[in-house]
Amino acid sequence: MAYKIIASQCTQCGACEFECPSSAIEYKGEKYVIDPDKCTECKGAFELQQCASVCPVPKTCVPA
Amino acid sequence: MSAPITWLESLTNTTSSGQLLTAAKSGDCASSSCGSSSRPTDMDSATWEKVKDHPCFSEEAHHYFARMHVAVAPACNIQCNYCNRKYDCANESRPGVVSEKLTPDQALRKVIAVANEVPQLSVLGIAGPGDACYDWKKTRATFERVASEIPDIKLCISTNGLALPEHVDELAEMNISHVTITINMVDPAVGEKIYPWIFYGHRRYTGIAAAKILHEQQMLGLEMLSERGILTKINSVMIPGVNDQHLIEVNKWVKERGAFLHNVMPLISEPAHGTWFGLAGQRGPNALELKAFQDRLEGGAKLMRHCRQCRADAVGLLGADRGQEFTLDQIPLELDYDGGKRHAYREVVARIRDDHSAAKKEAIATVASVNIPGSLQVAVATKGGGRINEHFGHAKEFQVYEASQTGIKFVGHRKVEPYCHGGWGEDATLGDIIAALEGIDFVLCARIGDCPKKQLLEAGIQATDAFGYDYIEAAISALYATKHGSDRSQLTA
Ligand code: SF4
Ligand code: SF4
Ligand code: SF4
Numbered sequence: 001m002a003y004k005i006i007a008s009q010c011t012q013c014g015a016c017e018f019e020c021p022s023s024a025i026e027y028k029g030e031k032y033v034i035d036p037d038k039c040t041e042c043k044g045a046f047e048l049q050q051c052a053s054v055c056p057v058p059k060t061c062v063p064a
Numbered sequence: 065m066s067a068p069i070t071w072l073e074s075l076t077n078t079t080s081s082g083q084l085l086t087a088a089k090s091g092d093c094a095s096s097s098c099g100s101s102s103r104p105t106d107m108d109s110a111t112w113e114k115v116k117d118h119p120c121f122s123e124e125a126h127h128y129f130a131r132m133h134v135a136v137a138p139a140c141n142i143q144c145n146y147c148n149r150k151y152d153c154a155n156e157s158r159p160g161v162v163s164e165k166l167t168p169d170q171a172l173r174k175v176i177a178v179a180n181e182v183p184q185l186s187v188l189g190i191a192g193p194g195d196a197c198y199d200w201k202k203t204r205a206t207f208e209r210v211a212s213e214i215p216d217i218k219l220c221i222s223t224n225g226l227a228l229p230e231h232v233d234e235l236a237e238m239n240i241s242h243v244t245i246t247i248n249m250v251d252p253a254v255g256e257k258i259y260p261w262i263f264y265g266h267r268r269y270t271g272i273a274a275a276k277i278l279h280e281q282q283m284l285g286l287e288m289l290s291e292r293g294i295l296t297k298i299n300s301v302m303i304p305g306v307n308d309q310h311l312i313e314v315n316k317w318v319k320e321r322g323a324f325l326h327n328v329m330p331l332i333s334e335p336a337h338g339t340w341f342g343l344a345g346q347r348g349p350n351a352l353e354l355k356a357f358q359d360r361l362e363g364g365a366k367l368m369r370h371c372r373q374c375r376a377d378a379v380g381l382l383g384a385d386r387g388q389e390f391t392l393d394q395i396p397l398e399l400d401y402d403g404g405k406r407h408a409y410r411e412v413v414a415r416i417r418d419d420h421s422a423a424k425k426e427a428i429a430t431v432a433s434v435n436i437p438g439s440l441q442v443a444v445a446t447k448g449g450g451r452i453n454e455h456f457g458h459a460k461e462f463q464v465y466e467a468s469q470t471g472i473k474f475v476g477h478r479k480v481e482p483y484c485h486g487g488w489g490e491d492a493t494l495g496d497i498i499a500a501l502e503g504i505d506f507v508l509c510a511r512i513g514d515c516p517k518k519q520l521l522e523a524g525i526q527a528t529d530a531f532g533y534d535y536i537e538a539a540i541s542a543l544y545a546t547k548h549g550s551d552r553s554q555l556t557a
Binding site: 011056 | 140
């Protein structure tokens, strides 16, 4: 029940970070990571996962 | 006619603010209207006040003033087919060139470093990669910090327009006087071919629905800015076969909604940049196609022709990027703003600008009085200040002017690879330069060697350094006047 970011493809734009309704995404060390404990897959908040919807790179925010 | 010899370029490189001030005070005022630089005839004085030191919004100002961009807002809410976000925002910067992404604090440090060193600096812009209105928190934090340290710097942003309406009031409050919106279509059926998706209201839209929302937001944003007296520039990317003819319609729409300037830029689409258009083999227009199209638009919304499609981290005068001198690792951690150089420079400019404008007027009168059919295309090598002051071999671009009976008009620029590398001219580059100068009759520069001169001549282009350090328009009018005269010897001397 969580999403993850494929760091090697990420452009580090940070859009997913501020769109995430659960504050699950953080810039840690050198990359953006999703905290699986906080990620709700946007259930109850939005129809679709916000990180995946805003991310410019296909298949970068994906189910863990 | 020429200014009391105060060479701008000699003032701006190494000089201290003390020396600049001495220069500003020395010498008599050559012109009658000292200090009140005269404005172009097609502008009211309130507008002129807003643009007179903005290099992007005024062709006249771009000879004197510099802008810098800070890349603080990398998040974006749309996808454009000419952008590969693994690199850069194609709206405002050459794609494929990675810029240094900055935090608002790092940006403040960089702006102070540049303001201390580059006296021409007048404008700070946020222009990609990403969208300044969408990544709003970082945009806002950066502007607030900079404005409190350097209150007289002009602030501007570039945006795709999708999130613009929700921030117009804040833009006005924050005194952001100039906004650029990239508008490539007013017909969603055209937009569909340019934008694969948008992210709006917490969901992703594709196809015609996406283009329709984007279009509506862009028009609304533009109208809201015009209502509040914020000057807008519209950037349009000219994509042959996709929106090139359609841009005539775009020009009409934006003019009706109060756009101040329309900037039609060529699509950049090398496959190596990895953009959708690049990979699909979509080509961009060449310099002549672009100019021909811009000429067709003449009479609609005022056109901007001096755009350099600069990098999202560009620093300095348009066409003379100094970004590499100001990367973060070269900037001290603690830095105080010292406005000395900038203030002194402004005093100098206020004076010589009047002189330049008088010279320009005289030149245009000369041209109008000579009855020559057709026009003359002149490429000029310049480092700024309105003069022919760059060596042929060092030029990274040539500014193109058209002289005809109706006057002397700046019509664009041609980028080139400098011909001289460490003192040696390279033949391969010369070939490229000749190709880039297609359609040009004359090249004016501060210095040129016999060898490149001869090769240019063989290609039908006359090059001369006879007018070195003169005002651009003055030289062109002299050239124009002698064009059909029998005595050409002075040109090739
Ligand atoms: S799926 Fe939703 S909750 Fe999970 S990280 Fe992405 S945006 Fe946040
Ligand atoms: S939206 Fe995608 S590209 Fe941007 S930071 Fe998040 S994962 Fe990386
Ligand atoms: S608006 Fe800029 S960053 Fe966003 S996709 Fe278009 S070109 Fe790229």
